[in-house]
Amino acid sequence: MVDHRIRIRHLRCFLETARLGSLSAAAGVLNVSQPAASKTIRELEDILGKPLFDRTHRRLALTSVGRVFQQHAGAAMAELSRAQSLVMDTPSQITRLSVGVLPTAATSLMPRAALAFRDSHPNCLLRVSTGPNWLLMSQLRESSLDLVVGRMGNAEVMQHLSFHHLYSEDIAAVVRPGHSLIDTDQPMGALEGYPLLLPPPGAVIAPLVRALLSRHGVTSQSAAFESVSLAFGRRVVQSSDAVWFISRGVVEDELDAGTLRALPLGNDLRGGPIGISMRSDGVLTDEQTGLIRALENARTDLRPLGQSKS
Structure with missing residues (x-):
């Protein structure tokens, strides 16, 4: 009571x-x-x-x-809001679904899934927001968001949350076409003197990138910029000799078009899990189930990341 x-x-x-x-x-x-x-x-x-x-x-x-x-209070408030919307929106029965998306899934995967979801759920307003992982996960726990699409967080971040795996994705080191490091066999050993663009500390991939740099004797203090923004990173890299360490999915279209190039890293940065985070105690609505299905289908339609188009 x-x-x-x-x-x-x-x-x-x-x-x-x-x-x-x-x-x-x-x-x-x-x-x-x-x-x-x-x-x-x-x-x-x-x-x-x-x-x-x-x-x-x-x-x-x-x-x-x-x-x-x-x-639990966040979940209760979300359900109360949903109940109010369902009653007030009658007879149109407009529903809402709020999704947080990390940059790695925001360029290709989420737009494809959103369009397919619109076809299957025309009366659902899909609200998509982006932000750092810690903020989106906090909003998910308090039910401000229904789902989060992106990389899996660490054990502390994922407390009381579950993760539905979609695929694995590498981290890339990208440069402009014609960059002098493109034809270098061991580019990680030749980074000195080049401005580095790294993911900020709040980004999920930040520890992986910093561990890689440390293994090659490069300190993160040598970074010139920190960002996971496609608009910012693309312009900086194309206008300079900067090297940007970023999830390959963020720059997939640019790599396909040849406007950015990936340095050969071999197995230095292996793929990490990309998927859907949700509250572990929640009951999935029809809209949530529909979006998960659309994300799964969108991932199947996309070619495996890291492979060139034939």
Whole structure:
């Protein structure tokens, strides 16, 4: 039985504070004062009889109890929102599906799947957002997102989440056509003097890239830029001698067109799992099942990554 003292405002304030890690930021989103937001969180903790946040650090962090409450309260709020939408949208029965997509799946896989999903679910509004892995996974846990498509996170990130594998994908080191490293047999040993464009620390592939560089005596401090943005990375690489370490799926179209070239790395950067992350305790809706099927079919239609077109 739900304690009758818990109100929607308690849940909204808690979920926003957990997502943003800041009472002032949550207060801004909710359009209330910071003291009011702080009082609301205290009321909820008093009702539950447990602290939900660790306040010893500058950024509010969830306690173990808080993480459990976030998972289930987020799911409950999402279902309540869905129930309201279904009732208010009658008779059109418009539904909504929110998906977070990492850059590696945003260029080819997700657009194909989205178009196929539209054909099979014409009354569902598909909302696609991008962002760093840590943010998308946080939004997934609190039910702001229904699914996340991209690389599998580490064990801590995947806590209370499940992963549906679609394929494996390599990380590439890409340069402009005509770059002097293209014909080098061991390009990793010849990086000194070239500006490096690396994935930022929050990116899933960042530890893999930095481990590779370390094995070849290259420190990440020598990087000139950090980004996984296709628009930024493509322009920087095409306009300079920069070497960009990025998931091959992000630049697949550019590699096919020859506007970017991949350096020969051999087996230095083996493929990592790409797939769909979802809440492990959730019941899949018809829309979620339909999008998963569309993603599986889109992956089948795409040629294996890393192979040249005939």
